[in-house]
Amino acid sequence: MILFDENRLEQIVKEGEEKQSDPNFWADQKAALEVVNRYKDAKSTLDDYREIKSASAELFELLSATDASDKEMLELIEMEEEELLTKIHALRSLLLFSGEYDALNCTLDIHPGAGGTEAQDWADMLFRMYARWAEKHGFSFHVLSYENGEEAGLKSVSVKISGRNAYGLLKGEKGVHRLVRISPFDASARRHTSFASVNVVPEFGSVSDVVIDPKDLRVDTFRSGGAGGQNVNKVSSAVRITHIPTGIVVQCEIERSQLMNKATCMEMLSDRLMQRKLEERDAKLKSIIGEQKNIEWGSQIRSYVFCPYTLVKDNRTNYETADVAGVMDGDLDGFLYAYLEKEAKDASSQS
Numbered sequence: 001m002i003l004f005d006e007n008r009l010e011q012i013v014k015e016g017e018e019k020q021s022d023p024n025f026w027a028d029q030k031a032a033l034e035v036v037n038r039y040k041d042a043k044s045t046l047d048d049y050r051e052i053k054s055a056s057a058e059l060f061e062l063l064s065a066t067d068a069s070d071k072e073m074l075e076l077i078e079m080e081e082e083e084l085l086t087k088i089h090a091l092r093s094l095l096l097f098s099g100e101y102d103a104l105n106c107t108l109d110i111h112p113g114a115g116g117t118e119a120q121d122w123a124d125m126l127f128r129m130y131a132r133w134a135e136k137h138g139f140s141f142h143v144l145s146y147e148n149g150e151e152a153g154l155k156s157v158s159v160k161i162s163g164r165n166a167y168g169l170l171k172g173e174k175g176v177h178r179l180v181r182i183s184p185f186d187a188s189a190r191r192h193t194s195f196a197s198v199n200v201v202p203e204f205g206s207v208s209d210v211v212i213d214p215k216d217l218r219v220d221t222f223r224s225g226g227a228g229g230q231n232v233n234k235v236s237s238a239v240r241i242t243h244i245p246t247g248i249v250v251q252c253e254i255e256r257s258q259l260m261n262k263a264t265c266m267e268m269l270s271d272r273l274m275q276r277k278l279e280e281r282d283a284k285l286k287s288i289i290g291e292q293k294n295i296e297w298g299s300q301i302r303s304y305v306f307c308p309y310t311l312v313k314d315n316r317t318n319y320e321t322a323d324v325a326g327v328m329d330g331d332l333d334g335f336l337y338a339y340l341e342k343e344a345k346d347a348s349s350q351s
Contacts (some may be wrong), residue, residue, distance in 0.1 A: 006049065012042035030205065041103060041164070048091050055084050096340040101202040102168025107144070107268060109158045113176070113195030120153030122179045122194040125328060127157050130173075132330030139163030144264060145238070145251045152185070158251070158268070160203070167202040172316075172339030174200045175301035182307045191307055195300065201271045208274040212266070218242040221258060241265045248272050302335070304328075317342045 016039025019025060026032050059080055066073045097103065110126050112119035134141040140162035147155040161170065176197050183192040204210075220240045238253030239261040250268040252261040304324065305311045312327045312335075313320035319338035321327065327335075 009042045009046045012038060013046060045094060052087050052091060059084060093337065096344055097165045097168035099168060102165055104167045105162040105203040106167040106170055107158060107160050107201045107271060108170060109199040111156050111197050115194050117149060117151045117185050118183055118192050119194045119196060120149030120155060123196040124153035126177060126196055127154060129328050129330055133332050134161055136330050137163060139166060143254055145253050169336050170200045172336060173198050176299065178300040178303045180305045201275050204271050204274045208270050210270050210273045212270060216244050218244060237261060239265050241269055243269055314338065
């Protein structure tokens with residue numbers, strides 16, 4: 001796996017400039033924006049690389065011309081080196097987003113496992129964790145649908161997260177998350193284990209080649225009941241669409257217009273069908289090369305232990321921290337980048 005390809009980036013920049021010079025470029029605004037964003041990302045990465053390359057050459061030249069007794073100059077070189085290393089680290093992190101869909105926005109779904117109120121409360125805690133993470137990174141966090149739990153927490157939630165490399169950052173969060181704590185809902189203060197599933201789907205947009213037959217859809221409308229009683233409509237503006245052949249269900253209730261909710265549902269359905277198509281393709285490829293992975297409900301990707309000790313550990317990367325409070329407040333970058341590092345390493349070993 002090649003994380004950096006200067007020639008490829010130069011080609012993307014060249015093609016982007018040529019397309020943007022076309023008088024009819026903005027005729028299709030959605031497609032045009034995708035070209036612009038791809039161009040900007042490639043140019044930014046290329047500019048960063050060239051700046052680092054130039055600064056490195058200057059630093060080596062300065063170091064070779066500096067006398068070992070010149071402490072003042074050596075201190076200056078050390079400061080320049082630290083600044084350069086920071087830039088190199090930032091570029092290296094950026095290059096981890098090399099997946100075909102990493103740059104896209106995404107939809108994140110959370111569903112509690114068995115266990116009633118306890119599991120529903122855990123799902124709500126995860127919802128807040130991702131909301132705090134998005135807030136800290138300046139990402140848009142737009143709730144599409146939210147179903148309250150019976151006593152506390154939530155039964156399901158779907159949110160759209162928009163920002164640079166949103167899917168690339170969050171794709172590793174897909175899976176089962178396990179919580180161990182003293183239950184606040186248990187009068188005997190016993191320790192409970194709860195599970196919740198997280199799914200992350202890229203917002204494929206125009207890169208999707210899925211065709212949906214209207215005959216395969218069942219469309220239901222109902223009254224919205226948003227989080228905390230907000231955005232509750234007095235009319236049946238919320239929309240739920242079921243794709244009959246696959247059983248995939250999507251719903252949106254955040255907009256006041258039924259038509260807007262339906263349009264959002266159709267986009268969500270297209271994304272999920274595209275995700276399913278890609279997963280089936282990958283599963284077929286893995287079966288050919290003999291790789292088998294268990295992705296069932298019980299195979300949790302991460303454990304959050306509140307008691308008898310504090311620890312959050314990812315089972316795939318072995319990255320861990322005792323700062324449970326920080327993690328639940330959105331400090332997830334250590335886990336996200338550990339997953340990306342592992343993904344890049346695994347891909348390199350297979351290439």
